[in-house]
Amino acid sequence: MTNNAIPQPASSLFSPLSEDVLNSAKLIEQANNWQEKYRQIMLLGKKLPNLADELRHECAQVKGCESQAWLYHCQIDGQHFYLADSDARIVKGLIGLLLVATQGRTSSEIAQFDIAVYFENLGLNGQLSPSRTNGLHALAQAIARYATETN
Amino acid sequence: MTDSQFDHQAIRSQFPALQQQLGDNPLCYLDTAATSQKPQCVIDAMNHYYRLDNANVHRAAHQLAARATLQYEQVRAQVQGFINAASTQQVIFTHGTTESINMVAHGLTDLFKAGDVILVDSAAHHANIVPWQALAQRTGAKVIPIPLDANGCLNLSAYDALLTQVPKLVALSHVTNAMGTINPVKAMVAKANNVGAMTLIDGAQAVAHLNVDVQAIDCDYYVFSGHKMYGPTGVGILYGKLDALEKLTPMLTGGEMIKTVSFEGTSYTELPNRLEAGTPAISAVIGLGAAITFLSELPQALIHQHEQQLIGYLQQQLSQLSDISVYGVTPNNDNIGAVAFNLADEHHQDVGILLDQQGVAIRGGHHCAMPLMQSLQIKGCCRASIGIYSNQQDVDRFIHALTEVKSILL
Numbered sequence: 001m002t003n004n005a006i007p008q009p010a011s012s013l014f015s016p017l018s019e020d021v022l023n024s025a026k027l028i029e030q031a032n033n034w035q036e037k038y039r040q041i042m043l044l045g046k047k048l049p050n051l052a053d054e055l056r057h058e059c060a061q062v063k064g065c066e067s068q069a070w071l072y073h074c075q076i077d078g079q080h081f082y083l084a085d086s087d088a089r090i091v092k093g094l095i096g097l098l099l100v101a102t103q104g105r106t107s108s109e110i111a112q113f114d115i116a117v118y119f120e121n122l123g124l125n126g127q128l129s130p131s132r133t134n135g136l137h138a139l140a141q142a143i144a145r146y147a148t149e150t151n
Numbered sequence: 152m153t154d155s156q157f158d159h160q161a162i163r164s165q166f167p168a169l170q171q172q173l174g175d176n177p178l179c180y181l182d183t184a185a186t187s188q189k190p191q192c193v194i195d196a197m198n199h200y201y202r203l204d205n206a207n208v209h210r211a212a213h214q215l216a217a218r219a220t221l222q223y224e225q226v227r228a229q230v231q232g233f234i235n236a237a238s239t240q241q242v243i244f245t246h247g248t249t250e251s252i253n254m255v256a257h258g259l260t261d262l263f264k265a266g267d268v269i270l271v272d273s274a275a276h277h278a279n280i281v282p283w284q285a286l287a288q289r290t291g292a293k294v295i296p297i298p299l300d301a302n303g304c305l306n307l308s309a310y311d312a313l314l315t316q317v318p319k320l321v322a323l324s325h326v327t328n329a330m331g332t333i334n335p336v337k338a339m340v341a342k343a344n345n346v347g348a349m350t351l352i353d354g355a356q357a358v359a360h361l362n363v364d365v366q367a368i369d370c371d372y373y374v375f376s377g378h379k380m381y382g383p384t385g386v387g388i389l390y391g392k393l394d395a396l397e398k399l400t401p402m403l404t405g406g407e408m409i410k411t412v413s414f415e416g417t418s419y420t421e422l423p424n425r426l427e428a429g430t431p432a433i434s435a436v437i438g439l440g441a442a443i444t445f446l447s448e449l450p451q452a453l454i455h456q457h458e459q460q461l462i463g464y465l466q467q468q469l470s471q472l473s474d475i476s477v478y479g480v481t482p483n484n485d486n487i488g489a490v491a492f493n494l495a496d497e498h499h500q501d502v503g504i505l506l507d508q509q510g511v512a513i514r515g516g517h518h519c520a521m522p523l524m525q526s527l528q529i530k531g532c533c534r535a536s537i538g539i540y541s542n543q544q545d546v547d548r549f550i551h552a553l554t555e556v557k558s559i560l561l
Binding site for chain 1: 497500504505508515555559560
């Protein structure tokens, strides 16, 4: 995965998610209709930082998305941190949900994390299928791969 | 709407996939341009073949093989009639439009040399662009795109100007897959013929909606797929004028296409078998035959009118929503089968995800037409496309769902 050609974001960008972001995940889980659920997903996406243009680099792109999505990884003191963005708002929110579950976790925590159960609990299991073009499946795989490769 | 002129529901009810619920919503299928749903008669024909007639074609002396071969060859005759080809020899079964175009581009390799010009429809599907680029790479020929006008239709005066470069081949879409715009292929082929260019027309998006007459169009090659005209996936057609097909070096060799084989030299058999190497998709061909029977038993003029009214209604309903951009609406509003649009500057994928939540199936993306998206200066768009089974309720549900999407995204 590591390639010298990929611009590397400043390590200060790799940080734990804010309380605000973590609360968003709860609001998504609690949403009582699909409209509200997707509104909250987009709000979550909005709370994540936007990648600067130079970081929206092809080398960091996760393939398998109809929209464009970029993912960076950094390991600090045994914890994995990710920086991700997408040009589609719902996709960005869905990535945010992946980060809520994995940001700042250890390799073994990420390895044990059952993403299917997680999305099912959020009422979003349909979005995770590899046959979807939202790329969530590919992003989840990339997150897991970073965590094992750098273990 | 004039559904009352004929029993449209009787047609729609023959498509089992359309009767399903997606969660809380009945399916609203507006992705026919990607692939059409299949009527029960097509499913039954394929089922019948596998249950009772399964045998390889053209080979054995036994009764099953005779039945399978007879059905297979009857479909060739059906396709001949369907597109008004002069003879069954001119109808080649392939696995789809993409393979058909590749067979032509590959088969003409020896006839191209450095500097030869290939004119390609800018709004074409990648399947009608990339094989020509590959041919150009092999031979040193060059691919020149025919530009689009402001409406997203081919710029015909630019085409006239490009013809002065005496192209060796002109590749066009009959109907564009992304926007449903129709090209005046008959007039364009006539002009190409005048400068001695070969012509290939991609009819994948046309055959389900228009009466196609390949002799009237007078093109060298006309290609299409079964699965977009209510038939199964895995079967397509390469039609060609006899001399145009004779020119093609077979892309695939072996199996049914040989006459004699020895290690001193092998000779190929006659058309159409020469271009049908290997065991064909027999069940799919038989399914295609059932689809043609299904279509030919319907009142063509009324169906065409129904589809045109429905597309007009779809365009009109979309135009009444604010923040919607529609692409490729021709001045005569004669788009076929599909409408391309975007919601403000929202990503087409977000729109697609939220429509899907409501049981509405559309396609979002570049529609395998990246050069077209580049000339429209967009990353992609949404496409709603209709078929013979679509009705006003589908459009109303789509518009209602899109209004809901607007309230969430904007």
